[in-house]
Amino acid sequence: MSAATLPPLDDLVACPQCDTLHHAAILPVNARAHCKRCGIVLMTSQPAAMARILSLALTAFIMMIAAVSFPFLTLDAGGLHNATSVIDAVLAFNDGYAFPLAVAVAFFIVVIPLIRLGALIYALGPLVREQKPRSGARTAFGLAERLRPWSMAEIFIVGVTVALIKLAGMAAVTIGPAFWAFAGVVVITVLKDQLICRYSIWEALDRAAR
Amino acid sequence: MQDRVCKRCGGALQSRDAQSLQKVWAWLLAGMIAYLPANIYPMLLTSTLTTRSESTIIGGVIELVEHGSLGIAAIVFIASVMIPVGKFLAIAYLAISVQRRSMASQHERHRAYEVVEFIGRWSMIDVFVVAILSALVQLDTIATINPGIAAVSFALSVIFTMLSAQAFDSRLIWDADRTQQ
Numbered sequence: 001m002s003a004a005t006l007p008p009l010d011d012l013v014a015c016p017q018c019d020t021l022h023h024a025a026i027l028p029v030n031a032r033a034h035c036k037r038c039g040i041v042l043m044t045s046q047p048a049a050m051a052r053i054l055s056l057a058l059t060a061f062i063m064m065i066a067a068v069s070f071p072f073l074t075l076d077a078g079g080l081h082n083a084t085s086v087i088d089a090v091l092a093f094n095d096g097y098a099f100p101l102a103v104a105v106a107f108f109i110v111v112i113p114l115i116r117l118g119a120l121i122y123a124l125g126p127l128v129r130e131q132k133p134r135s136g137a138r139t140a141f142g143l144a145e146r147l148r149p150w151s152m153a154e155i156f157i158v159g160v161t162v163a164l165i166k167l168a169g170m171a172a173v174t175i176g177p178a179f180w181a182f183a184g185v186v187v188i189t190v191l192k193d194q195l196i197c198r199y200s201i202w203e204a205l206d207r208a209a210r
Numbered sequence: 211m212q213d214r215v216c217k218r219c220g221g222a223l224q225s226r227d228a229q230s231l232q233k234v235w236a237w238l239l240a241g242m243i244a245y246l247p248a249n250i251y252p253m254l255l256t257s258t259l260t261t262r263s264e265s266t267i268i269g270g271v272i273e274l275v276e277h278g279s280l281g282i283a284a285i286v287f288i289a290s291v292m293i294p295v296g297k298f299l300a301i302a303y304l305a306i307s308v309q310r311r312s313m314a315s316q317h318e319r320h321r322a323y324e325v326v327e328f329i330g331r332w333s334m335i336d337v338f339v340v341a342i343l344s345a346l347v348q349l350d351t352i353a354t355i356n357p358g359i360a361a362v363s364f365a366l367s368v369i370f371t372m373l374s375a376q377a378f379d380s381r382l383i384w385d386a387d388r389t390q391q
Contacts, residue, residue: 017320017324017380017381018320018380018381018383018384019381019384020384037384038317038320038384039317040324073342073346075346075347075349077349077352077353078349078352080349080350080352082346082347082348082349084342084345084346088345089338089341089342089345089346090341091345092340092341092342092344092345092357093341093344093357093361093362095356097359097362098357098359098361098362100362101337101357101361101362101365104365104369105337105338105341105365108334109338138218138219138220139220141219142219142220142221149327149331149372149376150331150372152331152334152338155331155332155334155335155338156338158285158332158335158338159334159335159336159337159338159339159341159342160338160339160342162282162285162286162335162339163338163339163342163343163346165279165282166274166279166282166339166343167343167346167347170353171347171353173346202218202219205218206218
């Protein structure tokens with residue numbers, strides 16, 4: 001196809017994974033459009049998605065703060081007692097050579113999830129209230145999406161489960177409120193990420209800016 | 211296409227990343243090199259009243275099997291051995307097939323790429339297990355667990371292979387039938 005016969009660029013969507021060009025169509029409610037060559041989801045349509053994403057992100061943000069502040073796990077053995085918070089888990093790598101790892105773990109399980117949530121709330125907040133997007137809303141949304149693979153809260157929760165089973169029988173471990181808050185953050189984040197359709201959000205950001 | 215930016219998100223536009231494969235190989239080699247000390251040196255240093263022991267990744271899996279927790283042993287083995295090694299092989303295979311301009315099984319290779327991108331992060335499980343165990347088990351003289359140097363190299367290996375997978379431009383898989391420019 002030569003450039004002359006192409007429809008206007010705004011009506012075309014290139015698959016982010018394999019670069020096949022598609023005509024953008026207005027989808028019926030609750031439909032999904034897949035790339036016809038490699039099959040990844042190109043766009044979905046859920047009218048209330050924006051408000052739901054925002055409310056889930058706010059919930060997860062508040063629960064994450066609870067997950068960091070309350071005791072996470074408590075260990076009792078032989079009359080000794082040790083309470084651990086998420087921060088202590090991060091600081092486990094505190095001594096000497098492992099210090100960069102402490103920083104990395106802090107980013108993976110707390111800082112990056114919080115940045116992603118904060119950026120989404122910042123970018124989508126005005127859209128839900130049908131106001132003009134804040135300056136930097138595009139950068140914020142782009143950042144939230146780029147950081148997605150580096151947010152590892154769900155992997156941390158599986159790691160904690162493995163650790164609990166390793167300790168079972170050797171000591172009494174009590175699960176604190178922060179554990180449940182953290183598990184809640186994980187579930188809500190998965191629900192939220194499933195609702196995010198990059199294409200519709202970029203379209204909405206464009207429309208609101210006009 | 212140089213120096214153009216996306217009018218929507220402002221990101222730099224690039225038809226294909228010409229250095230994609232170089233970056234893929236560089237990060238992949240770094241990941242493989244870091245994976246060696248991760249397996250040789252201890253992951254966990256456990257000391258109790260009477261004993262001091264060090265366990266490597268494989269050692270930890272064997273301990274779990276001996277305790278009878280087969281399911282957990284399987285999770286740790288899959289996350290710390292099968293996924294990293296499988297990922298090394300899969301990324302190397304994808305890079306070689308693109309270099310040879312292979313037109314075979316493009317759909318399967320694309321699926322392989324998606325699986326590698328999705329599953330790679332899960333190798334971090336063992337690092338988090340070490341973090342939580344060494345934070346929790348700090349009972350002065352009775353029992354303490356501390357992280358070993360292998361935890362650092364293992365985390366580095368996972369980060370390097372994630373960067374390697376991200377550097378791979380999946381569109382190259384589909385470019386084999388285009389005429390060379």
